[in-house]
Structure formats: C-alpha cells, structure tokens
Amino acid sequence: MKALLSAAVMAAFALSSGAAFADADAAMNKAGCMACHAKDKKIVGPAFKDIAAKYKGQDVAAKLFDKVRKGGSGSFGPIPMSPNGPDKIADQDLKDAIAAILKS
C-alpha cells in the first residue's frame, strides 16, 4: 500500500512538472537531498546553480557521483556532506540527479 502510494505520488509529480528531469527531482526529494540543497539558494549545502557554475564546462559527473556517495567537504567550504548510499538513491537516479544539478 505504501509502495503503491509513493509510486502514485511520483507518477503525479512526473506528470505535473512535465520536465525531463522530473525523475531526478523526485529521486532527490525521496533521498533527502533537498533537506540540505535547493536550486537557487544555499541551505546546508551549496545551491545547485552554484555547483553548476563552479564546474561549468568540466567533466565532473563521475567525480561528483563519488562525492555524493561518500560525502565529504572542501569543495565549497568546511561543512561536510553526509554520505548518501545506494539505500538512499539508486545509481541511475544519482546519475540523473547529477546531470540535472549540472544543468541548474
């Protein structure tokens, strides 16, 4: 029942936003990324648009994938990101999420 309900919520979300990255947004909401991140402003972690600006034109998807999985600090300051394992976000969803962040 719970799984059915969340599938319905995610489907509704994908339909209503209509964007190519709706799945990535839904996955990031589900994984808790949005507790620390927002698109346009710093919360605990940097705004997605600041991440996109920092790495503009660089091939960093694999590096960022690793960083989100393991967590850590140093790119934007001393505050560390906590690790985000495959129990929180699946490989494909994380790849999509990073692609979406880099286009923010």
Ligand code: HEC
């Ligand atoms: C507990 C808060 C927190 C959560 C949850 C969190 N982040 Fe972060 N994130 C941070 C902080 C703090 C940084 C800055 C780290 C640094 O300066 O190296 C960061 C940095 C990043 C970066 C840039 C890394 C770099 O080295 O430039 C990406 C990409 C990112 N987060 C994506 C995600 C995604 C995707 C998720 C969900 C799976 C997530 N974050 C969940 C706090 C968080």
